[in-house]
Amino acid sequence: MMNTKKLIKMAKKWQQRAALHRKRISFQRSSSATSSTAAEKGCFVVYTTDSTRFAFPLSYLSNSVFQELLKISEEEFGLPTGGPITSPFDSVFLEYLIKLVQRRMDADTEKALLMSISSARCSSQCSLKLQERSTQQLLVF
Secondary structure: OOOHHHHHHHHHHHHHHHHHOOOOOOOOOOHHHHHHHOOOOOEEEEEOOOOOEEEEEHHHHHOHHHHHHHHHHHHHHOOOOOOOEEOOOOHHHHHHHHHHHHOOOOHHHHHHHHHHHHHHHHHHHHHHHHHHHHHHHHHHO
């Protein structure tokens, strides 16, 4: 069992790495790509910032950590109409998250993980506001 402080520290480190490498993954619509990008029945697909593809069972949607992850993804990249869901986190974080969900993490670990994910959302929103302000200041001068 991991210490919650160590878990929070590790999650913050992953969030900082993910924030440095954010990018949008484009959806390719070729005949060869359609078979490889289609999800299995009963699964949904999420791409990470480092272009890794994850297929999750639909039962994961009832997990509060995955719900928060999808909310952040929606805020960061918008709702995809014909393309894939893109996670603002990298593959290392999602692999760790999968292991925690498979091991049925306890309530304290889940709460700490939710707090760290939520703080990542707040920090990314704050950085966007700072970027907007600097752009506005450049336009004024």
